[in-house]
Amino acid sequence: MNKKLTVVGLGxxxxxxxxxxxxxxxxxxxxxxxxxRQLEEVESILxxxxxxxxxxxxxxKSFVLENLTKNIVxxxxxxxxxxxxxxxxxxxxxxxxxxVIPGISSFQxxxxxxxxxxxxxxLCSVHGRENNYIEIFNNSVSGVVLLTxxxxxxxxxxxxxxxxxxxxxxxxxGERLSxxxxxxxxxxxxxxxxxxxxxxxxxxxIRKV
Ligand SMILES: C[S@@+](CC[C@H](N)C(=O)[O-])C[C@H]1O[C@@H](n2cnc3c(N)ncnc32)[C@H](O)[C@@H]1O
Numbered sequence: 299m300n301k302k303l304t305v306v307g308l309g310x311x312x313x314x315x316x317x318x319x320x321x322x323x324x325x326x327x328x329x330x331x332x333x334x335r336q337l338e339e340v341e342s343i344l345x346x347x348x349x350x351x352x353x354x355x356x357x358x359k360s361f362v363l364e365n366l367t368k369n370i371v372x373x374x375x376x377x378x379x380x381x382x383x384x385x386x387x388x389x390x391x392x393x394x395x396x397x398v399i400p401g402i403s404s405f406q407x408x409x410x411x412x413x414x415x416x417x418x419x420x421l422c423s424v425h426g427r428e429n430n431y432i433e434i435f436n437n438s439v440s441g442v443v444l445l446t447x448x449x450x451x452x453x454x455x456x457x458x459x460x461x462x463x464x465x466x467x468x469x470x471x472g473e474r475l476s477x478x479x480x481x482x483x484x485x486x487x488x489x490x491x492x493x494x495x496x497x498x499x500x501x502x503x504i505r506k507v
Pocket of ligand 1: 310311374375376377378379380381382402403404405425444445446447472473474475476499500501
């Protein structure tokens with residue numbers, strides 16, 4: 299009989315932020331699937347599970363279809379509900395039941411570090427996609443959260459704001475959050491040239507000031 303597919307949100311990366319429910323699911327799994335970074339993080343809690351490093355989605359899909367009778371756990375970064383593989387999995391395995399264990403999103407972690415709440419912020423992403431985040435300056439939100447990538451990074455975001463004539467904004471960048479080399483930087487958009495970007499992996503908040 300087919301088993302439920304389990305999806306676990308790892309949190310920002312450091313295992314201290316993985317929920318106990320998520321950890322138990324990973325320990326009980328027969329097969330653990332994830333990206334290289336996610337699998338490296340959980341290595342210390344694995345016993346004899348088969349580990350599948352996800353590279354090509356169609357190959358991963360075939361592998362899963364061949365193993366539906368096994369207890370499969372997917373590990374995704376951050377929260378399962380914010381730009382995660384869950385959307386693809388639900389579409390690709392429409393007949394399957396799912397067990398989804400949420401995690402702490404990278405942006406939630408960042409807000410906690412800067413001691414702020416996020417209920418008045420819009421949640422977006424420019425990770426592998428475009429987003430017209432400038433629109434927030436025409437509405438009443440306090441700012442916007444952006445998952446970034448190599449191209450759409452905090453420097454490009456700052457330049458874009460300046461080009462559009464927006465100077466009244468603070469940029470808050472959280473790099474490699476929860477790791478020992480985590481860096482959190484805050485600067486006014488006009489001072490973006492002083493910002494020294496270190497890592498690709500970051501989440502950026504634009505805060506209206
Ligand atoms: C595919 S998205 C997944 C987002 C994830 N579901 C979440 O809730 O954080 C990957 C993006 O999340 C952000 N991210 C994930 N973990 C991070 C971390 N530890 N530090 C900084 N940014 C992180 C980066 O913007 C990265 O490009």
